[in-house]
Amino acid sequence: MAKYVAAGKTGEFKDGSKKKVSLEGQEIMLAKVGNDYYAVGNRCPHLKGDLSAGKLEGAIITCPRHGSQFDIRDGRNVRWLKGAGLLAAVGKALKSPRDLASYRVKVEGDTISVEI
Numbered sequence: 001m002a003k004y005v006a007a008g009k010t011g012e013f014k015d016g017s018k019k020k021v022s023l024e025g026q027e028i029m030l031a032k033v034g035n036d037y038y039a040v041g042n043r044c045p046h047l048k049g050d051l052s053a054g055k056l057e058g059a060i061i062t063c064p065r066h067g068s069q070f071d072i073r074d075g076r077n078v079r080w081l082k083g084a085g086l087l088a089a090v091g092k093a094l095k096s097p098r099d100l101a102s103y104r105v106k107v108e109g110d111t112i113s114v115e116i
């Protein structure tokens, strides 16, 4: 049964910041975009790149390994691998695009909680 687990404090985040948290054995990236907080799986579904080490622009996180991009508002894949060369074509053929897990977030007082 799903439950909310405390994941951080609002004071830790400014707009555009993110961090990796481990909750109930799951690695999650928690981020603030504007006034909202979002939680998605932290490992890229391509080859497990650490998304918390990637670049967050607006709501789009770019994987630091091969440039796949995801919308952290819903986990949707918006680009699968970077580039259009032969290597990218082979990579795309070998592993098809996948979305990130997306988690509900709530804020009570200064505590940010994620539904696990």
Ligand code: FES
Binding pocket: 044, 045, 046, 047, 048, 049, 063, 064, 065, 066, 067, 068, 081
């Ligand atoms: S591991 Fe993320 S794009 Fe390859």
